Amino acid sequence: MEVVFLKQLEIVKPIEKNTFETIANHEQVMFCNDPATGLQAIIAIHDTTLGPALGGTRMYPYESVDEALEDVLRLSEGMTYKCAASGLDFGGGKAVIIGDPKKDKSPALFRAFGQFVDSLNGRFYTGTDMGTTTDDFVEAYKETNFINGIPEAYGGSGDSSISTARGVIHALEATNEYLFKNNDLGTRTYAIQGLGKVGYKVAEQLLEAGAQIYVTDLNQDVLRQIKTKAKDTNGEIHEVESNAIYSTNADIFIPCAMGAIINDQTIGQLKVRAIVGSANNQLQTLNHAKTLHEKGILYAPDYIVNAGGLIQVADELYGPNSKRVLVKTKAIYRSLYDIYQQAEMDAITTVEAANRKVRSVLDEQRNRNNFYSRKRRPKWNIRE
Ligand SMILES: NC(=O)C1=CN([C@@H]2O[C@H](COP(=O)(O)OP(=O)(O)OC[C@H]3O[C@@H](n4cnc5c(N)ncnc54)[C@H](O)[C@@H]3O)[C@@H](O)[C@H]2O)C=CC1
Ligand SMILES: O=C(O)CCC(=O)C(=O)O
Known part of the structure; x- marks a missing residue:
């Protein structure tokens, strides 16, 4: 048994310190890869002190994964600030899809993206941003309820722009x-x-x-x-x-x-x-x-x-x-x-x-996040 254990240890790669340094200000970063649809996306959750992360999904032909990562980290941090400054009970998050919005979109790609969003089970809500439209999120919405900014006909509030x-x-x-x-x-x-x-x-x-x-x-x-x-x-x-x-x-x-x-x-x-x-x-x-x-x-x-x-x-x-x-x-x-x-x-x-x-x-909410307050956070009207 001991030998197997040692062998396992040998094949474990050393922790890539630089990646963690890069995401040091963030709670969670998720890489989404679906070869069947060509989806390559990154979801970044910056801070959920005020509530679940909320932020749009951008589609852009990034030249490298590093460039996409840098963008999503900056954008999601900005959302924490935007939610706090607007007095909203949400935290900061954002997603980027690597691809050309003119050529690389398909309903299947957005459904796959919806499945990844769903796997976060309400830690992240998303909708449109540069390069994406409400129609794209009608597809994602088939796979998850954690979508917002969808058309009125689907129970949403319509075009947020x-x-x-x-x-x-x-x-x-x-x-x-x-x-x-x-x-x-x-x-x-x-x-x-x-x-x-x-x-x-x-x-x-x-x-x-x-x-x-x-x-x-x-x-x-x-x-x-x-x-x-x-x-x-x-x-x-x-x-x-x-x-x-x-x-x-x-x-x-x-x-x-x-x-x-x-x-x-x-x-x-x-x-x-x-x-x-x-x-x-x-x-x-x-x-x-x-x-x-x-x-x-x-x-x-x-x-x-x-x-x-x-x-x-x-x-x-x-x-x-x-x-x-x-x-x-x-x-x-x-x-x-x-x-x-x-x-x-x-x-x-x-x-x-x-x-x-x-x-x-943020400091005020951190003080409020005590044993009693956790249960009293707002309840949203999540569409079934
Ligand atoms: N859509 C929304 O409700 C919100 C958008 N924003 C931000 O506002 C900005 C614009 O968003 P949208 O209007 O939704 O995006 P969009 O993708 O609909 O429009 C961007 C426009 O900028 C043009 N453009 C791109 N590079 C350019 C350049 N170098 N010189 C001149 N024009 C250029 C594009 O051709 C396009 O017409 C983005 O930074 C987005 O993140 C922020 C908050 C909400
Ligand atoms: O405007 C939206 O639809 C979502 C909010 C967002 O992502 C943003 O303000 O950048």
Whole structure:
């Protein structure tokens, strides 16, 4: 027996310390592999202090597993902050599927993904993000109840990007009020990067308010559509080249595409007074918040601005109620305005002011997580 035991020990690989160091801030990371459908996905659960992890699933043609892992770790951590700052009883999680959303999708792939989500038995709820749509999650929903942001016809609350865009609009109003003492959207100019599910709706609402907007997207179809739309409004639209968006002479930059776009290469080009967008993880590093502060550019922390969709999909688990979602999304205005004021008062960056708020919410819940409180956590209306 002893020999067998030793032999077993010999074949056990040494613990890959670096992998654990990489995920050191996270509670759990799950690699999902289904050769039959080609599914390769990573689910990251950052922190469940406030409740089960919640966060969308992104599909993107990552060049390597390391790149996908880095993205999902950053995104899931951001969700912990977003849930805490929005006063939601959920923790931070996110998933990424490695693949090209234009070529690699199939109903079977999303059903397989749904099975992996189900295996977490309610530790993780998910729905759409960049590269995925509500239709994809109708497939996943066939395999698990832990899906949100599905169409109304399936008992869900529908497209969450509508609420995200609404939240961005409230954040723009709060920023205009803070900077210009006038929250009228139509009197300002805006540079929008990305006219996808969120950016397009923001652009539409700004045009309807009579604003002048500069837009860029890699997709020519959406550019054509928004220009046609502009003709029916009092607004004005100008298309700019992809990289020229950073140096556009506008009042506010609205990033609605990829993360890490505020970096050493772009920061020096910015001419705007503020950055207020939906993209997750806009700052490449925390140091970039300091640089923006020093340059006098007001930065609206992304996880405050883009919380509308999260508010909607989290609310769905109490039974969809669009009026309640509207009220909660409107609170983004006050929350952001308070962060601007707090940062000014304490002479800190807006990111630090928002992070302090998050830390106090998490600490408060940790104190409450005692022997008695565990049983009293909210019960969600999970669809059968
Ligand atoms: N959909 C939602 O409700 C939420 C989205 N977000 C974040 O907001 C951002 C946008 O999300 P969605 O609109 O859902 O994504 P989407 O995939 O529908 O749209 C992204 C758009 O950006 C364009 N794009 C990509 N790279 C670009 C570049 N370099 N220059 C210009 N345009 C570029 C794409 O062509 C596409 O039209 C993402 O960072 C996402 O994580 C955050 C919270 C909720
Ligand atoms: O907006 C959603 O559908 C889910 C929330 C989320 O993943 C996000 O806010 O990034």
